[in-house]
Amino acid sequence: MTSDVHAEFRKIVRQVATERIAPHAAAVDEEERFPAEAWEAIVEADLAGLAHPEHLGGSGADLLSQVIAVEEIARACMTTSHVLLVNWAGTCTILSEGTTELQELVVPQVASGQAGAGWCLTEPTAGSDVAGLTTTATKVDGGWSLTGQKRFISNAPWGDWYAVLARTGESSHGVFVVHRDDPGVSFGPHERKMGLRGSPTADITLDGCVVPDVRVVGDPTQGYGYIMAELNGSRALIAAQALGVAQGALDAAVAYTTERTQFGQSLSRFQMIRGMVADMAVRVASARALLHEAVGLIESGHPDARAKASMAKLLCSDNAMSVTTDAVQLFGGYGYIRDYPVERMMRDAKITQIYEGTNQIQRLLIAKAVYAGVGA
Template sequence: MSHLEAEYRDFRTSVRRFANDELAPRAAMLDREQMPPVESFAASLSLGLPSLPYPQHLGGGEGDIYAQCVAMEELSRVCASTALAISSSWILMAVVAFGTEAQQNEVIPQITSGKARCAWGLTEPKGGSDLMAASTKAVQSGDGWVLNGTKRFITNGGWADWYLVFARTTEKRFGLFLVNKADPGVSFGAPERKMGMRGSPTSDVIMDNVALPESRLLGDPEQGARYITEALLKSRLQMSAHALGIAAGALDAALRYTTEREQFGQSISKFQMIRAMAAEMAIKVESSRSVLRHACELFIAGDPEVKLHASIAKVLCSDTAMAVTTDAVQLHGGYGYLEDYAVERMMRDAKVTQIWEGTNQIQRMMIAKEIYEAV
């Protein structure tokens, strides 16, 4: 056991217990009814999960990146949608990193107390993976800024109160802005109907002449690209853990099912082909966990190589999620194709992990760039 895992062993146990007790019973209902995890989110406040990474003086738990990844993995084992909703509360760590003390004191306690929720405002209808093609504009006006544009595929869209919006401030520069859902000119598109992550609301965030005071600008109005790149590095590790948790949950479910299911007078877990598939699934999960742990260690140490290893972790964990959930459905046979069994939901949830946080194709390009530059 690594020193990191040993340090957080009790924390992992407590989060797993919470997930099994509070999240698992609601997971199928949230998926079926496509509603946000209101009750589960409220329950998570007792364990301090939405406030996990924030400083203590702002109501947080000061959990490092490995603590965040442990929480993400354990929550995602049983309900990936709720895990996503809870971890989205961590987005405003960018305010801690780049904002003023006044901004932190105004906004962060709302998040750590659970009185408000938050979301990214990054992706656009024509942007996709090319974040620097963002067309949302922020124009200086008097003592503030006016924002116009549409953000697409926004997790917690319409459900969140605060949005960290990436907007063009000059021809080639960007800024980050704090936009509240109550600001005049902010509206939301219809909830998206998705393949998976159905318990996590997703919609457009539309800004039509949204006037903001200067106090809503985060840091330098021309350094938003640098800020968001740093924030997304941490997010990439968190979302790797999210994918890993889905895979681990599917493996758990497959092992339980194949142990209990009998054919030809014995448990199907005794069959050689079944055991070989289970072994391959375990190899994928454990190797992904090791790669993610190493990336977290590099992040904690401030090692610049974390950029490469975060991308490797994202690709490996999300590809593992898709492969393991697919095999878990196969091991359930016909039952795996039914909504009655969690692996059906897990397989649908897994797919998006290969797409968001930079598609795996984009990540592979980034990995290649890093390794060739090192030659």
């Protein structure tokens, strides 16, 4: 259940998103460019540091507030929501495991919106199987030397700081904070994507990049565990992103079917249309309810949080795909034309079923928890 404070916060973010983010969403997609106007609005509204503690320049908001902000921003422009939540993902292990010195080096810049961040798990041959990564970190005098290639890195090369998961032994991994300008760091070209087209995505190649000891996150043998511990929160934020794009498509479809007339009456009077809209509304409401339940479990550290976060990510993203596809259908031929927002929303929604663990991987995790519950 959201409190009055959360409801008021939602209103504030919706206003920023409606007035300053939505008007640029189509151009950002069409031109495949960074959402500069939207980012300025986020920084001015003090939303960049929502996930960061106050003593490091953030606002120390709870996870539910972060989820609400991401939903409302994604409702207007999913690309912009991605830039924001990836900044938080890039700094989350630094917050949970980094030294004070490392936190003070990186977090205030990101919380103020002056710097961007990303996290680097995926590699050309290690996607769903993250543990199969081959990037290595080798101890050298005063730091660690990183060599390997990271694939599909969101916020690259726009971001300044990247949390890189690298192998430090046969079965140990560390998280190392790489700066964009470090010697030995280079970026691949911007990926040309189906959707989320304004969100920077590129490979990062590390070629003997030396990261000083101060930029090692916690214990350099425990990095895999640090990343896994953050996935509940990051999956909740991806679920929120999916929910936001679904809500945006539903709202657009309701407005369109109310205005458009065929056979002498508003589309909204036809029973088949009403049935579709009802199903879409149920998909959005049920996705939000499960997401908020998952957020409650994550915030209280409940043992079921892991499975519930997977369920929320799965339901929100599958429902987003279904709702945005139905929205295109309700717009008829206009839904297929790029002058209207729903075709962008449908293209954007697809990635939410793929990243942060594909939905097949979420199903594996959920089934594992279900069987564990009966001792199997």
